[in-house]
Amino acid sequence: MVDPILELEVHLASASELQDKIETINTLALKLRYRDVSRAISLTKQVQQLEAGEAAGDPVYIRGLAESLRNLGALHTQVGEYEEALRVLLEALALYEKIEDRRDRITVYAQIGAVYLYLSSFVNALQYTLKGLELARLTEERELEGALLNNLATIYILRQEHSRALPYLLKTLQIAEGGGDLRTQAEALDNICNVYCRLESPDDALAAGQKSLKLYRELGEMQGEAEVLNTLGTVYQSNREYVRALECYSGALALSRKIALRYETIGSLLHIASVNAEQNHTDQALLTLKQALDLAEEIGAKGRLVEVHQLLSSVHNKVGQFQRALFHYECFHQIKEQVFNDEAETRLKNLEVVYQVEAARREAEIEQLKNVALKLEVHERNQAEQALLAANLQLQREIEEREQLINDLNAFAHMVAHDLKTPLQSLEILSFMLDSVLGKLEGADEALNLTGQIRQTGQKANSIIMELLTLASLRSQEVEPTALKMDQILAEAVKRVGFTLEGSGAQLDVASEWPVARGHGPWVEEVWVNLISNAVRYGGKPPVVEARGELLPGGMARFWVRDNGIGVAPEDQGKLFQDFSRLNTTRAGGYGLGLSIVRRIVEKLGGEVGVVSSGVPGEGSEFWFTLPGIQH
The missing domain is CATH 1.20.120 (Four Helix Bundle (Hemerythrin (Met), subunit A))
Structure with missing residues (x-):
């Protein structure tokens, strides 16, 4: 029997027509996807280098070029090159829009949404998935609608909203079965297996997972087979059937490595490490997690890095290596915060x-x-x-x-x-x-x-x-401002920062009398907590902190916290109250989210915030805020 790949290679060598070359390259690249992904990428890139001449504006040529870009995006996704995948997929989308090809536009929307999922960018993933879903319904592309509903469910699964995902998955399965779409059926059943596992229904999970595995094997889809093996392993692991779980995870790992599916490879390594950790095989768990960490850092998969550092922290803590556990916990928290921001x-x-x-x-x-x-x-x-x-x-x-x-x-x-x-x-x-x-x-x-x-x-x-x-x-929350008892509010704020004050040896001087202002007590207490904490953290040695207030002529009440610290340089003062700002990178705390919250609270209550500082060490800073005042 003649090897179809060899047959395509021979035909490509003798092809003279531009369109024939493009179609042959695109078909050959798809055949090579799981055999030699590097060769497939190299071939697909050749389409971009072909001289189009007068055919450059021909819709047939543009469609072939767009198809090659779409295939290239899938190949880059397979090997974990997500930024490059996004670039070529957006080029493909522009070409399909140019020739008004709605069906292929839907497919590219789905691909882009999937890439953003790998990058843990749920907002963009949802945006492109919804665009594709809207277009699929408009054009009555039921098969593509089912695939996109499956992607939408995947977003909710990754956000741990399994109850919201299940109706979309069942609808996807119904559409796919009606249209005879085996691939979408397999994907939906894999996700249904995952959801039932999370909802603690193992029998339903195993039934769905085994059906999915059978379909993927019939289709020869090794990527899907690897993914569903990982899902089935999770079900067995939750039932403490560790031998079966490791068989599934090891099978998924072997397939993922065979076809250079690096994102799924990390997932399999994480699963294997978690089973070893549960069985107290900590050395094997740490060795496996080291491989996962190296690969996640190489491809820049932030979501996977969060999982790896979290599990590393847990394993090190389990064996009493507290310093290493703390290091990995801090890495986990930092990367997770970056993803959220x-x-x-x-x-x-x-x-x-x-x-x-x-x-x-x-x-x-x-x-x-x-x-x-x-x-x-x-x-x-x-x-x-x-x-x-x-x-x-x-x-x-x-x-x-x-x-x-x-x-x-x-x-x-x-x-x-x-x-x-x-x-x-x-x-x-x-x-x-x-x-x-x-x-x-x-x-x-x-x-x-x-x-x-x-x-x-x-x-x-x-x-x-x-x-x-x-x-x-x-x-x-919307609140009705009331007259504030500022002395009581400040007393509660001081209690909350008592540990910080005691640990630093700070001297806190609080006014005995306060102007009356309007606001919302719990929010204003949060303002004082943030300002006093920052004054202690960046004050002198020891910190000397002063809290005062006065009624201004215009009817506003002005309050402030003054410290004896290093001060804030004039060029940095405009950045202080921005979201997620951190000026002093040598200190782990930074001003971070706190001053952003202070600004949001005060502005919502009708006031303003600001800082007075010369930036000279020792002269300190004065952080102030205003609220609507009440005349006696």
């Missing part, structure tokens, strides 16, 4: 673009109405009003969708923050208990130092959680 920034940019585009389009329509001839004015205006109404309805739908996304993100952050508070408090109590035990032993100084670091890390994490909860409440 990137998502927040991207979401804001996307919303700004939507509003700007819609506003510009509506203004253009109004200008067009002004310039039409008088005899057509009534007719044109009616048409414009209908178009504007449709645009407004569409914009309203998009705004509601994006508001729902923001609410989901806030709810997710709120839930995670609350779930983390209890174990962190337990960690702090246990560290104090451990101090008590270790203090009775000789030569325990190093261990006592480590417990102190654990306690400080827990307090830092708890502080971040409180800031996140405050930020979430600011976005969603």
Whole structure:
């Protein structure tokens, strides 16, 4: 029997027509995808180098070129080169838009959404998936609609919202079975297996996973086979069937390495390490995690890096290597915070673009109405009003969708923050208990130092959680300002920072009388906590902190916290109250999220914030805020 790849190679060598060469290269690259991915990438790139000549504007040529770019995007995704995959897929999308090829545009939307998932960019993944889904429904492409619904469910799975994912998956399976689409059936069943496992329904999970595995093997899809083997391994692991779990994970690892599927390779290594850790085979677990860490850093998969550092921290802690455990925990937290910040920034940019585009389009329509001839004015205006109404309805739908996304993100952050508070408090109590035990032993100084670091890390994490909860409440909660008892509010704030004051030996001078202002007590307390904490952290040795207030002539009440620290350089003062700013990179704390929250609180209560500082060490800084005052 003739090898189809060899047959295509021979045909390519003799092909003379441009279109024939492009089609042959595209077909050959797909055949080589799981045999020799490097050769497949090299071949596909040749299409971009072919001289098009007069055919450059031919839709047939453009379609072939776009198909090669789409294939190239899939190949780069397979080997973990995600940035390059995005670049070529966006080029392919532009070409398909040029020739008005809706079906292939839907496919590229799905591919781009999948790449953003690998990059842990859920906002962009959701954006492109929804675009593809809207176009698939508009063109009644049921098969592609099912595939995109499966992608949408995958986003919710990765966000740990399994109950929301299940209806999309069942709908995907129904569409795929109706159309005889075996590949989409296999993908949906794999995800259904994952969801049922998370929902603690192992029998349903195994049934779905085995069906998916059978379909992928019938299709010869090694990537899908590797993915579903990892999913089945998770089900067996949750049932403590470790031998079967390791068989599945090892099979997935072998397939992933065979076809250079690096993202899935990391996942298999993580699974194998977790099984070894559960069975107390810590040396094997650490060796496997080292391989996963190296590969995740090489391809820049932030989501996988979070998982690797978290598991490394757990394993090192389990064997008593506390310093290494702390190092990996800090890496885990830092990368996770980066992913969250990137998502927040991207979401804001996307919303700004939507509003700007819609506003510009509506203004253009109004200008067009002004310039039409008088005899057509009534007719044109009616048409414009209908178009504007449709645009407004569409914009309203998009705004509601994006508001729902923001609410989901806030709810997710709120839930995670609350779930983390209890174990962190337990960690702090246990560290104090451990101090008590270790203090009775000789030569325990190093261990006592480590417990102190654990306690400080827990307090830092708890502080971040409180800031996140405050930020979430600011976005969603509306309050009625009331007269504030500032002396009581400040007393509560001082209690909250009591540990910090005592540990630093700070001298706090608080005014005995305060002007009366309007605001919301819990929020204003958070302002004082942030300002006093920063004053102590960046104060002198020892810190000398002063808290005062006065009623201004214009009716506002001004409050301030003054310290004796290093001060803030004039060129940096404008950045202090920006989101996620950190000016002093030599200190782990930085001003971070705290001053951003201070600004949001005060502005929502009708006031302003600012800083007065010469930037000269020893002269310190004065951070101030205003609130609407009440005359006696």
